[in-house]
Amino acid sequence: ELKVEQNPLFLSMQEGKNYTIYCNYSTTSDRLYWYRQDPGKSLESLFVLLSNGAVKQEGRLMASLDTKARLSTLHITAAVHDLSATYFCAVEAQSNYQLIWGAGTKLIIKP
Amino acid sequence: DVKVTQSSRYLVKRTGEKVFLECVQDMDHENMFWYRQDPGLGLRLIYFSYDVKMKEKGDIPEGYSVSREKKERFSLILESASTNQTSMYLCASFLSSGGHQPQHFGDGTRLSIL
Numbered sequence: 447e448l449k450v451e452q453n454p455l456f457l458s459m460q461e462g463k464n465y466t467i468y469c470n471y472s473t474t475s476d477r478l479y480w481y482r483q484d485p486g487k488s489l490e491s492l493f494v495l496l497s498n499g500a501v502k503q504e505g506r507l508m509a510s511l512d513t514k515a516r517l518s519t520l521h522i523t524a525a526v527h528d529l530s531a532t533y534f535c536a537v538e539a540q541s542n543y544q545l546i547w548g549a550g551t552k553l554i555i556k557p
Numbered sequence: 558d559v560k561v562t563q564s565s566r567y568l569v570k571r572t573g574e575k576v577f578l579e580c581v582q583d584m585d586h587e588n589m590f591w592y593r594q595d596p597g598l599g600l601r602l603i604y605f606s607y608d609v610k611m612k613e614k615g616d617i618p619e620g621y622s623v624s625r626e627k628k629e630r631f632s633l634i635l636e637s638a639s640t641n642q643t644s645m646y647l648c649a650s651f652l653s654s655g656g657h658q659p660q661h662f663g664d665g666t667r668l669s670i671l
Binding site for chain 2: 481494545548
């Protein structure tokens with residue numbers, strides 16, 4: 447059974463700092479997705495990672511995938527308040543294309 | 558842009574009522590999903606559909622059913638609502654896994670069962 451674990455589940459940080467959110471998963475998968483959710487809003491797709499070693503960057507966010515370690519990271523560089531949100535990773539099950547979701551990381555960036 | 562529309566943002570119903578949540582997408586997507594989102598549990602898949610009139614159970618189908626009579630519409634039905642079904646319900650769609658596309662989400666329906 448595919449399981450996805452994110453950590454930390456809650457992160458409070460100051461503007462200007464760097465930090466990393468981790469997403470571990472339990473069985474083989476080549477496709478991993480990162481989403482952002484603002485309070486009261488729906489989920490917005492951030493990154494799609496499709497192969498080992500994939501790295502995607504958008505502004506202050508950078509996501510990477512290591513399929514051998516079954517690990518993806520979402521790195522935040524020089525955080526700004528606007529990045530406050532909950533971030534989810536989701537892994538696609540190879541057998542039936544369903545997404546298995548992490549519990550989410552609530553990120554608060556204090557000005 | 559893909560548009561996934563859920564019929565209600567907020568809904569309050571009573572225990573035992575039959576509840577319908579509607580979801581419509583405008584991009585001719587084959588696959589549609591219903592999730593519920595609860596604090597600390599992430600998203601849990603209730604049902605999904607990969608074609609008209611086709612449906613598959615997700616991880617937590619008990620107490621729910623679905624209907625997909627047309628490609629663009631996927632309905633979630635709570636047969637007899639209970640208080641433990643109070644939650645945020647999210648609908649999503651995507652074209653196909655082969656296209657490596659992310660799922661696109663509606664705004665969600667926050668359902669309260671009293």
